[in-house]
Amino acid sequence: MTEEEKRSSANQARFLRAYYYHELFRWFGPLVITTEPIDPFIFDSTKRENLKTTVDFIVNEFDALSQDGALPDRWEGSEYGRATKTAAMGYKARTLLYAASPLYQESGVTWAQAAQAALDLITYADSRSLHSLYVAPGEPNKNYSRYFNERANAENILVYLRDPTNDLYNLFPAFNPWNVNKELTTVPTQWLVDCYDMADGSEPIVGYNADNSPIINPASGYNEQDPYKNRDPRFYQTILYHGATWPNVNKGRATVDIRTPNNWGSGYFLVKYLDDRIDHRDGGTTSMNFIMMRYAEILLDYAEAINEAENNANARLMAVEQLNRIRERAGITNPLNAADFTQATLRERIRKERRIELCFEEHRFFDIRRWMIAKTVMNKPAIGITIRGGQFVRSRLDNRNYSDRMNLLPLPVDEVNNAPLIYQNPGY
Incomplete structure (x- = not known):
């Protein structure tokens, strides 16, 4: 391998490590953090960090991979699907969005930080024509559904090919x-x-x-x-x-x-x-790739974060602008009017838009937990x-039972029992 190939491979591996930490954070909250292999039998020194340390590590990793030269803007041909700069920027934005949410408030992350990270990606992608909402050629009534059967297009940020x-x-x-x-x-x-x-x-x-x-x-x-x-x-x-x-x-x-x-x-x-x-x-x-992250999600991330960060008309205007971009692509005829909303009512509209646009893409499961509304949502019966x-x-269809402890998953009992510095999630 050339030196450039080695550097590129190392950064792609670093992206994957950060991605897996991001996924573990979504499920479990605070994590054991390491950049080196851990001896699985050194129980006394294996430590589960606090939430702030966990989030800072993940954000810093994605931030480093977002710097110029770390990862390319795009991959072509048989290399398509590898980690890119915008994927690193996107996962940084999503990590901050989660961390600013009620479930993860102990991270110390603010909604303003989450909004800025999403806006940074939107600005970068728009200025270089890297990402945009997919439009089906000659089939405007299929703009939404055709996207999920196109292997490579500008809305993709990261997909499981x-x-x-x-x-x-x-x-x-x-x-x-x-x-x-x-x-x-x-x-x-x-x-x-x-x-x-x-x-x-x-x-x-x-x-x-x-x-x-x-x-x-x-x-x-x-x-x-x-x-x-x-x-x-x-x-x-x-x-x-x-x-x-x-x-x-x-x-x-x-x-x-x-x-x-x-x-x-x-x-x-x-x-x-x-x-x-x-x-x-x-x-x-046909192409049936699983969408891990797409441009529409980033627009929704920004809308949510800016609305939470600033309770004013300008913030609502910027948030509604993103919603209208998505709704217009879908074919909805009348745009939303930012003046019709308060911060609270726009919050509900954004959450509803996420539920519709991103349904069955593995967002709702985490969204209702990070918003800490899962206990209300999931204790309703399933209706058909x-x-x-x-x-x-x-x-x-059936009755359901949900408690607050389900907002995070339990750690394996053996890990908690063996390692004194690994603590269990609340309620388990």
Whole structure:
């Protein structure tokens, strides 16, 4: 290897080490920090650091890798998918966003720091045309769904690359002609479906009664008995619902009818990541990479952080600008107006937008924990949809139980028992 190849390989390895620390931090909080191999039997000196030390280490690693010359702006050809400068900047921004959140406040990180890190990436990427929101050529009504079937595009910051495949078709309904394996896997709940706005941007449901029945916004035009009409375009590109038709299923078209006596689960299925241009049952393959980080997330990170950092009209204007970029790409016709929001109401709008835009990309699990709202969210029953007497009826799927200790995972008991300087997470 040349000296340049050695330097590049070392920095890519350093990125991966920082990335794994970032993932462990999201799950466990404070960590054992080392840049050298640890003797697994030196129990007395193996120390779990505090949260500030943990976050500082991760941020400093990504910051070092964000400096000019450490990692390239992009990789081409067979090298595509390796760590880049913008990936380092992105993970620095995400780490700071988490650290500023209520669950991790002991880190000492401020929302202003998180906002600046996200803005640094946005400014750098925009000025060099490195990243942008994906737009499907000639298919504006598919801007969202087509993105997940494109191997390489400007919205990607870091992706888990896979060979072309069709292995996610088991997300389809669990009977012929859809899924020959009869598997009932990912079934979105009614809670998620309710989050999708109307096509004009108005909110159909503005809250819930004590019995979990929806409080409907009459000005939106939403009808509980025609619930899938005129919704956010991302809804149709993410959720398979009663009456929806998929164009290529076992050499033909297929329509969902939850009135038939089959196992419908929640009454909804996930079609995000699936490509309607191929027949998944007939062996067609398409790109189905897992998105680890994309540009839309960074826009949402900045919107959240700047709104929390500054309670003023200018901050809300900058936050709403990012939301509108994402919503416009999706095809929503009316932009949000920053003047219509307070800091608190914009916080809820940003959280809702994250839930919709980033659904099933492994964000919601961590978001509700870092916001410390998981106890409220996860103690509600899972709700689905069914049809009785010709009417749509919300149905309870199961009850759930969540406690605050679940905001962080427990450390392995043997590690805690063996090493006096490794402490357990609260509640375990």
